[in-house]
Amino acid sequence: MVDKPRIEFIDLAKGVCILLVILGHCNVDIHLPMLGAVRMPLYFILSGLFFKDYGGWLQFALRKTNKILVPFAFFYLVSYALFYLIGPAWPEYIVAGKAQGICDVWMSRQYFNGPLWFLICLFWTNLIFCAIAVYLRKWWLQAGAVVVLGVIGLYIGDKHIMLPCMVDASLSALPFFYLGYMLKQTPILFPGRFDRWCLPVAAALLAGAWYVSEMSNHAYVSFHYNRAVGSVWACYAIAISGVMGILLLCKSIGRLPWVSYIGRYSIIALCTHHIIYRPLALVIEQPWVVAGITLAMVTAAIPLCIKYIPKFTAQKDLIKPFKINSQ
Numbered sequence: 001m002v003d004k005p006r007i008e009f010i011d012l013a014k015g016v017c018i019l020l021v022i023l024g025h026c027n028v029d030i031h032l033p034m035l036g037a038v039r040m041p042l043y044f045i046l047s048g049l050f051f052k053d054y055g056g057w058l059q060f061a062l063r064k065t066n067k068i069l070v071p072f073a074f075f076y077l078v079s080y081a082l083f084y085l086i087g088p089a090w091p092e093y094i095v096a097g098k099a100q101g102i103c104d105v106w107m108s109r110q111y112f113n114g115p116l117w118f119l120i121c122l123f124w125t126n127l128i129f130c131a132i133a134v135y136l137r138k139w140w141l142q143a144g145a146v147v148v149l150g151v152i153g154l155y156i157g158d159k160h161i162m163l164p165c166m167v168d169a170s171l172s173a174l175p176f177f178y179l180g181y182m183l184k185q186t187p188i189l190f191p192g193r194f195d196r197w198c199l200p201v202a203a204a205l206l207a208g209a210w211y212v213s214e215m216s217n218h219a220y221v222s223f224h225y226n227r228a229v230g231s232v233w234a235c236y237a238i239a240i241s242g243v244m245g246i247l248l249l250c251k252s253i254g255r256l257p258w259v260s261y262i263g264r265y266s267i268i269a270l271c272t273h274h275i276i277y278r279p280l281a282l283v284i285e286q287p288w289v290v291a292g293i294t295l296a297m298v299t300a301a302i303p304l305c306i307k308y309i310p311k312f313t314a315q316k317d318l319i320k321p322f323k324i325n326s327q
Helices: 008-025 035-049 057-086 091-097 116-135 139-158 164-183 195-215 232-253 257-264 266-283 287-308
Strands: 220-222 227-229
Touching: 008 035, 008 232, 008 257, 008 266, 008 287, 035 116, 035 164, 035 195, 035 220, 035 232, 057 116, 057 266, 116 139, 116 164, 116 266, 139 164, 139 227, 164 232, 195 232, 220 232, 227 232, 257 266, 257 287, 266 287
Parallel strands: none
Antiparallel strands: 220 227
16 A cells, blocks of 8 residues: 655654653643644544544544554553652652652542653544544534533533543543544645735734733633633633644745654654653753753654564554444
8 A cells, every 4th residue: 555645744844843842741831822722632633634434433543543542552551561660769859749659540630751641642633533423424514513512521621520530521621633634625735826825814813822821811721630721612722722823824935844853753753752751851050951852862863663663663563453244
């Protein structure tokens, strides 16, 4: 089977997203608070942009198990092996992360490898939306289901109800995932005659996101804890305007080699950077130095993961696909 050519500006957008995540975790202040409201919605929208049901819910669930759940489980177990090995000798490393133990996925939002929350959240978002797409064929039924579940997600978050394995946050993320799915119906993924307007439109959208962020005292949705901080309407306005601005900006640029490379393998960067930067941050006080070393080590880790553990980093399938015969 011949691989389809990659859409380079999407890799660039993923690279921008993971760079924002890593810089934020390393406490690098880039003086644009609105980016905190944009980076996670960007990931969910990009995921929805490439949604495909693969012939049915079970086939889709198997594919997402290989691409999302397997990397989550692998890095989760590896991280907690480090947790128990390092803990007695370096207790301040453990205390800094507030993790309690391997059952954190059921009982807490503080994992030892913190960013892994996103993978389990994205897994449920994919499965829930696939069920909507497969069993509700009319667009208005799909949109209605997404809105209702999104409201339920934010409501239970507002009531401080946390469901195990980030299920509540996955409901809140559904509207952004659905927006990506709807964007798939537009020409945004392909070259077009309006591409010459990408840069000025991107600038206008990003300026609008910045303005609303400033006027709303930097409203955002914290998907990690499933909380809307500030006006919900402002959260959505900032996120949607900012994400569209970043997508159009990346489309106008096309490709930046290193950023696009990090974006192509963003799942590896997401799963590894936390266990790299946290010990560095305990001994190095300068956030930019911590971030620089972390990014260098993440870049070096990518080819190693691809070569030695491809089935655990979404590069190859661990569980073989199967066919369902319908009678």
